[in-house]
Amino acid sequence: MRTWLEINLSNFRWNIKSLQKKIGNKKLIGVVKGNAYGMGAVRLTKELKKCGVDFFVVATVEEGIELRKENIDDNILILGGVFNEELKMAEKYNFQIALTSLDQLEYINKSKLNIKCHLKLETGMGRVGFNNFEIDQLMKYVEKNKMKNIIGVYSHLSVADEAGKENENYTKEQIRKFNDFQGMETIKYRHLLNSGGILKYCGQDNGNYVRAGIIQYGICGEKYIDGFKPVVSLKSRILFLKILMEDSDISYGRTAHLKKGDMVATISAGYADGFKRSISNKGFVFIDGIKCPVTGRVCMDMFMVKIPNNLANRVKVGDEVILYGENILEVAKLCNTISYEIFTGISRRVKRIYVE
Structure with missing residues (x-):
């Protein structure tokens, strides 16, 4: 071979087990988007399954299909957003999708698509998601149409892995906004914490799942984590x-x-x-x-x-x-x-x- 990437599976599993101990009664979502951060999504998803993980996040429909074709039939959430023309494919492969607009929910309803959705809340990332004033409108639409598509709610912390009191306060405010979502306790999947959030805020009441990304490889905030191993x-x-x-x-x-x-x-x-x-x-x-x-x-x-x-x-x-x-x-x-x-x-x- 000319050039190769060597992935230490023993160290990878060590890190996953360490994470599972740290998160207590929360459950782990394995983030395997971007080809599992370049490490090979299919193989590392199978390693995560060996560790008891049964929920995975990818960024695109194509990434999800790659896993399905390898007989990975667990929960797969398309976190990077799905265009309307991709929704039938998402339904075919039983993917869950990130919902970021009422227009898309209306499209799903009118098209009679059986797609499970995770509602994305805008708490301070400034990327995608519903602001507070949009939530009431969305929930009224769900109730009016007796929809059962919303099975998850989530948001994303933007500075949880960065130092400083200002960043800490900002993160705590994001957590507060997330927890203020009405009806949170009735939704099956509630996830906010990313790698940085897991390390700092796992003891708080901020969901029942966490999303582990770069931390799986022993890194967070551009530092190696004590007790974790390089992969x-x-x-x-x-x-x-x-x-x-x-x-x-x-x-x-x-x-x-x-x-x-x-x-x-x-x-x-x-x-x-x-x-x-x-x-x-x-x-x-x-x-x-x-x-x-x-x-x-x-x-x-x-x-x-x-x-x-x-x-x-x-x-x-x-x-x-x-x-x-x-x-x-x-x-x-x-x-x-x-x-x-x-x-x-x-x-x-x-x-x-x-x-x-």
Whole structure:
């Protein structure tokens, strides 16, 4: 293999069991959207099932169908919204959907579609959902038409994983708004807490389910969580080695300059695999435990590193290279982004390898 993503299933299950202990009598919803944050939605959903999880969240109808085709017949909620033309497909595959407008509820009713819905409340995310003044209108419509479609209610915390008193107060206000929803106790599925919320607000009365996303991989708020274990490593191999015969410029744009006698390794991965171009000339990888700086611009399918002198006498073509591992948070910071984007940016052409 040229490049592969290694997922430690034992560590993954450890994290899930740790979460289940933390949430007490609440139940866990496994968030497997974005191909389970890049880790492989089908396999990790099956691992979650082994841990007793029977409710899953995806972002799109297509993501849900991928799971159904693998005989995963548990609750699946399409959290990213569904267009009206997708509703028949959602009904066919027995998906639950996030409801964000009265117009869509009216469409479901008039089309006589048997689709279960989770009502999205706007509590402060500013993305989608019903504001307070819209709720009464919606509930009156539900009662008038004797609809039984609403089986869930949820909202989303926007700064639960961020520090500071102001963010804490904002989150508490979101929780209050959620809990103020009338008729909450009669709805089967009530979920508000995301990864950050689970860590800080799980002891409060704020629903009977929680949604576990990035926390499944031992990370939240761009920090590793005490007591959780890292799950993911992106690995590749040395494709080519050379010792420079003269002072040389490296890669596109001539942004790196090395000296005669320096050793350069070409690695068989690039930004088409998910190794970010923005890490050019400032990141590093590990070869045999030694840091090797990324040298020159990352190409689509390859990039170069300078081999330190203390590694030069034992490195060879084919050697394993760790691109992202426990340094994933540092990588994200270097790229001026977050770990979510690094994880989900690992392309489908990178083979997922599952280890115990």
